Amino acid sequence: MKKLLILSLAVGFIAGTLTAFSHASDGKDVFIKKCGSCHRSGGEAPVFAPTKYASSQWERFFGRNKHQRKKDISSVLSEADLNAVKKYLIDHAADSDQPEAVGLR
Numbered sequence: 001m002k003k004l005l006i007l008s009l010a011v012g013f014i015a016g017t018l019t020a021f022s023h024a025s026d027g028k029d030v031f032i033k034k035c036g037s038c039h040r041s042g043g044e045a046p047v048f049a050p051t052k053y054a055s056s057q058w059e060r061f062f063g064r065n066k067h068q069r070k071k072d073i074s075s076v077l078s079e080a081d082l083n084a085v086k087k088y089l090i091d092h093a094a095d096s097d098q099p100e101a102v103g104l105r
Helices: 004-025 025-041 054-063 066-070 079-091
Strands: none
Touching: 025 079, 054 066, 054 079
């Protein structure tokens, strides 16, 4: 009985961890839901899409923490969410193999 309880707890923990990881790794979803509050028409920041910049420009943008200079987003995005958004923008940049022009409207 004790082994069954431990096994159930372990399976529940693993399932919860995988669910949390899959949500954090979906950069497009995070981009639309969390970044959209400022970056859509009528928001506080300009509307943009991943194709606005080349991969190297996105990498430089995040490498220099340029967003933090204008507005602190740490209360909006966790580190995992920020990494997922960064990966999404770089993977779908103008010069990528899969450019994506979906912006926030």
